[in-house]
Amino acid sequence: AGEGQGQSEGQGQGQGCEGEVKSAGNFKVCVCGGAGGIGQPLSMLMALDPNVKELCVFDLSVAMVPPAGVAADLGHLERKSEVKGYVMEVGQKPIDNLKECLTGCDLVLVPAGMPRKPGMTRDDLFKVNADIAKGIVEACAKFCPDAVLGLVVNPVNSIVPAMAELYKKKGLDPLKIVGVTTLDVVRANKFCGEIMNKNPNYINVPVVGGHAGTTILPLFSQDKVAKLIPEDKIPDLDKHVQDAGTDVVNAKSGKGSATLSMAYAGARLGRSVLAGLMGKKRTECAYVKSDITDLPYFASKVQFGEKGVSKVLPIGELNEYETKRMEEVKAQLKGEIETGLKYAED
Ligand code: NAI
DSSP states (O other), X not given: OHHHHHHHHHHHHHHHHTTOOOOTTXXXXXXXXXXXXXXXXXXXXXXXXXXXXXXXEEEETTSSSOHHHHHHHHTTSSSSOEEEEEEEOTTOOHHHHOHHHHTTOSEEEEOOSOOOOTXXXXXXXXXXXXXXXXXXXXXXHHHOTTSEEEEOSSOHHHHHHHHHHHHHHTTSOGGGEEEOOHHHHHHHHHHHHHHHTOOGGGOOOOEEEOSSGGGEEEOGGGSTTGGGSOGGGHHHHHHHHHHHHHHHHHHTTTSOSOOHHHHHHHHHHHHHHHHHHTTOOEEEEEEEEXXXXXXXXXXXXXXXXXXXXXXXXXXXOOOHHHHHHHHHHHHHHHHHHHHHHHHHHO
Protein backbone atom coordinates (compact mmCIF):
# COMPACT_ATOMS: atom_id res chain seq x y z
CA ALA A 1 0.00 0.00 0.00
CA GLY A 2 2.90 2.29 0.87
CA GLU A 3 4.26 1.98 -2.65
CA GLY A 4 1.01 2.86 -4.39
CA GLN A 5 0.56 5.90 -2.25
CA GLY A 6 4.20 6.84 -2.86
CA GLN A 7 3.88 6.75 -6.60
CA SER A 8 1.02 9.19 -6.72
CA GLU A 9 2.61 11.54 -4.20
CA GLY A 10 5.99 11.36 -5.91
CA GLN A 11 4.72 11.80 -9.43
CA GLY A 12 3.39 15.29 -8.88
CA GLN A 13 6.89 16.46 -8.09
CA GLY A 14 8.59 14.38 -10.73
CA GLN A 15 6.39 15.33 -13.62
CA GLY A 16 6.87 19.00 -12.90
CA CYS A 17 10.48 18.66 -14.02
CA GLU A 18 9.93 16.24 -16.92
CA GLY A 19 10.89 17.79 -20.23
CA GLU A 20 12.32 20.96 -18.74
CA VAL A 21 16.01 21.67 -19.20
CA LYS A 22 17.30 23.17 -15.98
CA SER A 23 19.46 26.23 -16.08
CA ALA A 24 23.03 26.34 -14.75
CA GLY A 25 23.41 26.77 -11.02
CA ASN A 26 19.98 25.47 -10.18
CA PHE A 27 20.37 21.86 -9.12
CA LYS A 28 19.41 20.03 -5.98
CA VAL A 29 21.77 17.19 -5.07
CA CYS A 30 21.65 14.71 -2.20
CA VAL A 31 24.53 12.64 -0.85
CA CYS A 32 23.19 9.58 1.02
CA GLY A 33 25.81 8.41 3.49
CA GLY A 34 27.09 11.98 3.31
CA ALA A 35 28.79 11.90 6.72
CA GLY A 36 30.90 8.82 5.85
CA GLY A 37 34.42 8.36 4.53
CA ILE A 38 33.46 9.00 0.91
CA GLY A 39 30.36 11.00 1.77
CA GLN A 40 32.13 13.90 3.48
CA PRO A 41 34.65 14.76 0.76
CA LEU A 42 32.03 14.02 -1.92
CA SER A 43 29.63 16.41 -0.18
CA MET A 44 32.37 19.00 -0.09
CA LEU A 45 33.12 18.68 -3.80
CA MET A 46 29.42 18.89 -4.66
CA ALA A 47 28.97 21.92 -2.37
CA LEU A 48 31.80 23.58 -4.34
CA ASP A 49 30.14 22.82 -7.69
CA PRO A 50 28.76 26.09 -9.09
CA ASN A 51 25.76 24.23 -10.52
CA VAL A 52 24.56 23.07 -7.12
CA LYS A 53 21.99 25.33 -5.48
CA GLU A 54 20.98 23.00 -2.68
CA LEU A 55 22.97 20.12 -1.23
CA CYS A 56 21.39 17.64 1.18
CA VAL A 57 23.69 15.57 3.37
CA PHE A 58 21.83 12.50 4.61
CA ASP A 59 23.18 9.92 7.04
CA LEU A 60 22.32 7.82 10.09
CA SER A 61 22.43 9.07 13.68
CA VAL A 62 25.34 6.64 14.30
CA ALA A 63 27.52 8.19 11.57
CA MET A 64 31.05 9.36 12.38
CA VAL A 65 29.76 12.95 12.52
CA PRO A 66 26.13 14.12 12.61
CA PRO A 67 25.05 15.08 9.09
CA ALA A 68 23.89 18.43 10.48
CA GLY A 69 27.51 19.02 11.52
CA VAL A 70 28.81 18.24 8.03
CA ALA A 71 26.16 20.60 6.64
CA ALA A 72 27.03 23.39 9.10
CA ASP A 73 30.71 23.04 8.21
CA LEU A 74 30.16 23.01 4.44
CA GLY A 75 27.64 25.83 4.81
CA HIS A 76 30.56 28.21 5.49
CA LEU A 77 32.24 27.69 2.11
CA GLU A 78 31.94 30.86 0.07
CA ARG A 79 29.75 29.26 -2.56
CA LYS A 80 26.14 29.73 -3.52
CA SER A 81 25.09 26.25 -2.44
CA GLU A 82 22.85 25.96 0.59
CA VAL A 83 23.76 22.82 2.55
CA LYS A 84 21.25 20.98 4.74
CA GLY A 85 21.70 17.92 6.94
CA TYR A 86 19.16 15.12 7.32
CA VAL A 87 19.48 12.36 9.90
CA MET A 88 17.70 9.04 10.37
CA GLU A 89 17.75 6.60 13.30
CA VAL A 90 19.07 3.09 12.60
CA GLY A 91 16.19 0.76 11.79
CA GLN A 92 14.00 3.49 10.34
CA LYS A 93 13.11 3.64 6.65
CA PRO A 94 14.26 6.42 4.31
CA ILE A 95 10.80 6.41 2.72
CA ASP A 96 9.32 7.52 6.06
CA ASN A 97 11.96 10.18 6.67
CA LEU A 98 13.28 11.71 3.46
CA LYS A 99 10.35 13.50 1.86
CA GLU A 100 11.81 16.99 2.27
CA CYS A 101 15.38 15.81 1.63
CA LEU A 102 14.66 14.06 -1.69
CA THR A 103 11.78 16.04 -3.17
CA GLY A 104 13.05 18.07 -6.13
CA CYS A 105 16.45 16.32 -6.27
CA ASP A 106 18.09 16.11 -9.69
CA LEU A 107 20.95 13.88 -8.61
CA VAL A 108 21.26 11.51 -5.67
CA LEU A 109 24.73 10.11 -4.99
CA VAL A 110 24.78 7.01 -2.79
CA PRO A 111 28.00 6.14 -0.98
CA ALA A 112 25.91 4.79 1.95
CA GLY A 113 26.89 1.35 3.15
CA MET A 114 29.66 -0.72 4.57
CA PRO A 115 33.11 -0.51 2.98
CA ARG A 116 35.27 -3.57 2.36
CA LYS A 117 37.60 -4.70 5.12
CA PRO A 118 40.85 -6.56 4.34
CA GLY A 119 40.13 -10.12 3.25
CA MET A 120 36.51 -9.32 2.46
CA THR A 121 35.24 -9.59 -1.11
CA ARG A 122 32.70 -7.25 -2.60
CA ASP A 123 30.24 -10.16 -2.54
CA ASP A 124 30.46 -10.50 1.25
CA LEU A 125 29.05 -7.02 1.34
CA PHE A 126 26.17 -7.69 -0.97
CA LYS A 127 23.30 -8.50 1.35
CA VAL A 128 23.99 -5.73 3.87
CA ASN A 129 24.56 -3.05 1.28
CA ALA A 130 21.74 -4.14 -1.05
CA ASP A 131 19.26 -3.68 1.81
CA ILE A 132 20.66 -0.21 2.54
CA ALA A 133 20.52 0.74 -1.16
CA LYS A 134 16.99 -0.63 -1.47
CA GLY A 135 15.69 1.61 1.31
CA ILE A 136 17.19 4.67 -0.34
CA VAL A 137 16.15 3.70 -3.87
CA GLU A 138 12.55 3.12 -2.76
CA ALA A 139 12.50 6.57 -1.20
CA CYS A 140 13.90 8.08 -4.42
CA ALA A 141 11.23 6.26 -6.45
CA LYS A 142 8.64 7.96 -4.30
CA PHE A 143 10.04 11.46 -3.88
CA CYS A 144 12.35 12.11 -6.88
CA PRO A 145 11.53 9.52 -9.58
CA ASP A 146 13.16 11.63 -12.31
CA ALA A 147 16.47 12.07 -10.48
CA VAL A 148 19.63 10.31 -11.64
CA LEU A 149 20.84 7.94 -8.90
CA GLY A 150 24.60 7.43 -8.82
CA LEU A 151 25.24 4.24 -6.84
CA VAL A 152 28.72 4.14 -5.34
CA VAL A 153 27.85 1.44 -2.81
CA ASN A 154 29.58 -1.90 -3.44
CA PRO A 155 29.29 -4.47 -4.88
CA VAL A 156 28.22 -2.24 -7.76
CA ASN A 157 28.15 -5.24 -10.17
CA SER A 158 25.22 -6.81 -8.26
CA ILE A 159 23.59 -3.83 -6.54
CA VAL A 160 22.94 -1.85 -9.74
CA PRO A 161 21.04 -4.70 -11.46
CA ALA A 162 19.04 -5.29 -8.24
CA MET A 163 18.06 -1.62 -7.94
CA ALA A 164 17.42 -1.03 -11.66
CA GLU A 165 15.05 -4.02 -11.67
CA LEU A 166 13.25 -2.53 -8.67
CA TYR A 167 12.82 0.70 -10.63
CA LYS A 168 11.54 -1.28 -13.63
CA LYS A 169 8.97 -3.06 -11.43
CA LYS A 170 7.69 0.31 -10.26
CA GLY A 171 7.25 1.45 -13.85
CA LEU A 172 10.24 3.81 -13.59
CA ASP A 173 13.19 4.11 -15.95
CA PRO A 174 15.93 1.62 -14.98
CA LEU A 175 18.50 3.83 -16.71
CA LYS A 176 18.07 6.35 -13.88
CA ILE A 177 20.15 3.89 -11.84
CA VAL A 178 23.80 4.48 -12.66
CA GLY A 179 26.69 2.45 -11.21
CA VAL A 180 29.64 4.73 -10.46
CA THR A 181 32.76 3.23 -12.04
CA THR A 182 34.51 6.55 -12.68
CA LEU A 183 37.29 5.69 -10.22
CA ASP A 184 38.46 2.89 -12.52
CA VAL A 185 38.82 5.40 -15.36
CA VAL A 186 40.57 7.90 -13.07
CA ARG A 187 43.06 5.21 -11.99
CA ALA A 188 43.66 3.95 -15.54
CA ASN A 189 44.38 7.53 -16.66
CA LYS A 190 46.68 8.21 -13.72
CA PHE A 191 48.70 4.99 -14.03
CA CYS A 192 49.00 5.43 -17.80
CA GLY A 193 50.22 9.01 -17.23
CA GLU A 194 52.88 7.72 -14.83
CA ILE A 195 54.18 5.15 -17.30
CA MET A 196 54.15 7.51 -20.27
CA ASN A 197 55.28 10.57 -18.32
CA LYS A 198 52.22 12.52 -19.49
CA ASN A 199 49.62 14.64 -17.73
CA PRO A 200 46.68 12.32 -16.94
CA ASN A 201 44.28 15.18 -17.70
CA TYR A 202 44.91 14.53 -21.39
CA ILE A 203 44.37 10.78 -21.14
CA ASN A 204 40.96 9.15 -21.31
CA VAL A 205 41.04 5.37 -21.11
CA PRO A 206 37.56 3.84 -21.31
CA VAL A 207 37.07 1.16 -18.66
CA VAL A 208 34.34 -1.34 -19.50
CA GLY A 209 32.79 -4.46 -18.01
CA GLY A 210 32.15 -4.13 -14.31
CA HIS A 211 33.56 -2.70 -11.12
CA ALA A 212 35.35 -5.55 -9.32
CA GLY A 213 38.52 -7.55 -9.92
CA THR A 214 38.73 -9.18 -13.33
CA THR A 215 35.50 -7.54 -14.51
CA ILE A 216 37.36 -4.21 -14.69
CA LEU A 217 38.65 -3.96 -18.28
CA PRO A 218 40.63 -0.84 -19.20
CA LEU A 219 40.77 -0.39 -22.97
CA PHE A 220 44.24 1.10 -23.31
CA SER A 221 44.14 0.58 -27.08
CA GLN A 222 41.40 3.24 -27.35
CA ASP A 223 43.33 6.23 -26.00
CA LYS A 224 45.88 8.09 -28.09
CA VAL A 225 48.53 8.10 -25.33
CA ALA A 226 47.73 4.74 -23.72
CA LYS A 227 47.87 2.86 -27.02
CA LEU A 228 51.59 3.71 -27.21
CA ILE A 229 52.34 1.77 -24.00
CA PRO A 230 54.63 -1.19 -24.89
CA GLU A 231 52.54 -4.33 -25.26
CA ASP A 232 54.51 -6.29 -22.65
CA LYS A 233 53.58 -3.75 -19.97
CA ILE A 234 49.82 -4.01 -20.50
CA PRO A 235 49.03 -7.15 -18.42
CA ASP A 236 50.65 -5.66 -15.28
CA LEU A 237 49.04 -2.28 -15.84
CA ASP A 238 45.67 -3.92 -16.37
CA LYS A 239 46.14 -5.79 -13.06
CA HIS A 240 47.26 -2.60 -11.32
CA VAL A 241 43.94 -0.96 -12.24
CA GLN A 242 41.97 -4.06 -11.16
CA ASP A 243 43.76 -4.29 -7.82
CA ALA A 244 43.95 -0.57 -7.04
CA GLY A 245 40.96 -0.66 -4.67
CA THR A 246 42.47 -3.54 -2.71
CA ASP A 247 45.82 -1.73 -2.59
CA VAL A 248 44.12 1.20 -0.85
CA VAL A 249 42.17 -1.09 1.52
CA ASN A 250 45.46 -2.75 2.55
CA ALA A 251 47.37 0.53 2.80
CA LYS A 252 44.69 1.84 5.17
CA SER A 253 45.13 -1.29 7.35
CA GLY A 254 41.50 -1.97 7.94
CA LYS A 255 40.56 1.64 8.53
CA GLY A 256 38.62 2.13 5.32
CA SER A 257 38.75 1.81 1.56
CA ALA A 258 39.34 4.44 -1.13
CA THR A 259 37.46 7.52 0.04
CA LEU A 260 39.24 10.64 -1.25
CA SER A 261 39.92 9.41 -4.78
CA MET A 262 36.40 7.97 -4.83
CA ALA A 263 34.93 11.31 -3.80
CA TYR A 264 36.93 12.97 -6.59
CA ALA A 265 35.65 10.39 -9.09
CA GLY A 266 32.04 10.64 -7.85
CA ALA A 267 32.12 14.41 -8.16
CA ARG A 268 33.53 14.11 -11.70
CA LEU A 269 30.57 11.92 -12.63
CA GLY A 270 28.17 14.23 -10.77
CA ARG A 271 29.44 17.23 -12.71
CA SER A 272 28.90 15.42 -16.00
CA VAL A 273 25.37 14.36 -15.03
CA LEU A 274 24.45 17.97 -14.16
CA ALA A 275 26.01 19.26 -17.39
CA GLY A 276 23.90 16.74 -19.30
CA LEU A 277 20.73 17.83 -17.49
CA MET A 278 21.53 21.41 -18.58
CA GLY A 279 21.58 20.23 -22.19
CA LYS A 280 25.38 20.01 -22.53
CA LYS A 281 26.00 16.38 -23.40
CA ARG A 282 28.84 14.62 -21.58
CA THR A 283 30.33 11.14 -21.93
CA GLU A 284 31.54 9.12 -18.94
CA CYS A 285 31.96 5.42 -18.33
CA ALA A 286 29.27 3.98 -16.06
CA TYR A 287 27.70 0.62 -15.25
CA VAL A 288 24.10 0.58 -16.46
CA LYS A 289 21.37 -1.52 -18.00
CA SER A 290 22.72 -2.24 -21.43
CA ASP A 291 22.23 -4.10 -24.67
CA ILE A 292 25.65 -3.57 -26.19
CA THR A 293 26.76 -7.10 -25.20
CA ASP A 294 24.85 -10.28 -24.38
CA LEU A 295 24.84 -9.27 -20.68
CA PRO A 296 21.94 -7.16 -19.40
CA TYR A 297 24.18 -4.83 -17.35
CA PHE A 298 27.57 -3.59 -18.44
CA ALA A 299 29.93 -0.67 -17.90
CA SER A 300 30.79 1.29 -21.01
CA LYS A 301 30.89 4.84 -22.26
CA VAL A 302 27.52 6.44 -21.59
CA GLN A 303 26.24 9.77 -22.81
CA PHE A 304 24.48 11.96 -20.26
CA GLY A 305 21.83 14.30 -21.60
CA GLU A 306 18.74 16.20 -20.53
CA LYS A 307 17.08 13.29 -18.73
CA GLY A 308 20.16 11.47 -17.51
CA VAL A 309 21.54 8.59 -19.56
CA SER A 310 20.74 9.44 -23.18
CA LYS A 311 22.87 6.81 -24.95
CA VAL A 312 24.78 3.70 -23.99
CA LEU A 313 27.68 3.72 -26.42
CA PRO A 314 29.18 0.62 -28.06
CA ILE A 315 32.46 -0.84 -26.81
CA GLY A 316 34.37 -0.09 -30.00
CA GLU A 317 37.30 -2.02 -31.38
CA LEU A 318 39.30 -4.32 -29.13
CA ASN A 319 42.82 -5.62 -29.69
CA GLU A 320 43.72 -9.27 -29.21
CA TYR A 321 44.56 -8.92 -25.50
CA GLU A 322 41.35 -7.04 -24.77
CA THR A 323 39.26 -9.53 -26.75
CA LYS A 324 40.61 -12.35 -24.59
CA ARG A 325 40.05 -10.39 -21.41
CA MET A 326 36.50 -9.62 -22.49
CA GLU A 327 35.64 -13.31 -22.29
CA GLU A 328 36.97 -13.42 -18.72
CA VAL A 329 35.01 -10.27 -17.85
CA LYS A 330 31.74 -11.68 -19.14
CA ALA A 331 32.14 -15.06 -17.44
CA GLN A 332 32.68 -13.40 -14.04
CA LEU A 333 30.19 -10.56 -14.43
CA LYS A 334 27.36 -12.89 -15.49
CA GLY A 335 27.13 -14.49 -12.05
CA GLU A 336 27.40 -11.16 -10.24
CA ILE A 337 24.53 -9.75 -12.31
CA GLU A 338 22.48 -12.86 -11.52
CA THR A 339 23.00 -12.27 -7.79
CA GLY A 340 21.45 -8.82 -8.23
CA LEU A 341 18.57 -10.03 -10.39
CA LYS A 342 17.76 -12.76 -7.87
CA TYR A 343 17.66 -10.19 -5.05
CA ALA A 344 15.16 -8.12 -7.05
CA GLU A 345 12.92 -11.18 -7.50
CA ASP A 346 12.73 -12.01 -3.77
P1 NAI B 1 31.86 4.64 5.51
O1 NAI B 1 31.48 3.55 6.45
O2 NAI B 1 32.96 5.56 5.88
O3 NAI B 1 30.59 5.52 5.17
C1 NAI B 1 29.36 4.96 4.87
C2 NAI B 1 28.30 5.88 5.43
O4 NAI B 1 27.03 5.33 5.08
C3 NAI B 1 28.34 5.98 6.96
O5 NAI B 1 28.38 7.34 7.34
C4 NAI B 1 27.06 5.29 7.39
O6 NAI B 1 26.50 5.86 8.57
C5 NAI B 1 26.18 5.54 6.17
N1 NAI B 1 25.03 4.66 6.11
C6 NAI B 1 24.94 3.35 6.41
N2 NAI B 1 23.68 2.93 6.25
C7 NAI B 1 22.96 4.00 5.82
C8 NAI B 1 21.61 4.20 5.48
N3 NAI B 1 20.72 3.20 5.57
N4 NAI B 1 21.22 5.42 5.10
C9 NAI B 1 22.10 6.44 5.02
N5 NAI B 1 23.39 6.30 5.34
C10 NAI B 1 23.82 5.10 5.73
O7 NAI B 1 32.16 3.92 4.10
P2 NAI B 1 32.87 4.53 2.79
O8 NAI B 1 34.31 4.23 2.81
O9 NAI B 1 32.42 5.92 2.62
O10 NAI B 1 32.24 3.59 1.65
C11 NAI B 1 30.85 3.64 1.31
C12 NAI B 1 30.54 2.63 0.21
O11 NAI B 1 31.20 2.95 -1.01
C13 NAI B 1 30.99 1.21 0.55
O12 NAI B 1 29.99 0.30 0.15
C14 NAI B 1 32.23 1.02 -0.31
O13 NAI B 1 32.49 -0.34 -0.60
C15 NAI B 1 31.84 1.78 -1.54
N6 NAI B 1 32.96 2.19 -2.41
C16 NAI B 1 32.73 2.27 -3.75
C17 NAI B 1 33.70 2.65 -4.64
C18 NAI B 1 33.40 2.76 -6.10
O14 NAI B 1 34.33 2.98 -6.89
N7 NAI B 1 32.15 2.65 -6.56
C19 NAI B 1 35.06 2.96 -4.18
C20 NAI B 1 35.21 2.92 -2.76
C21 NAI B 1 34.19 2.51 -1.92
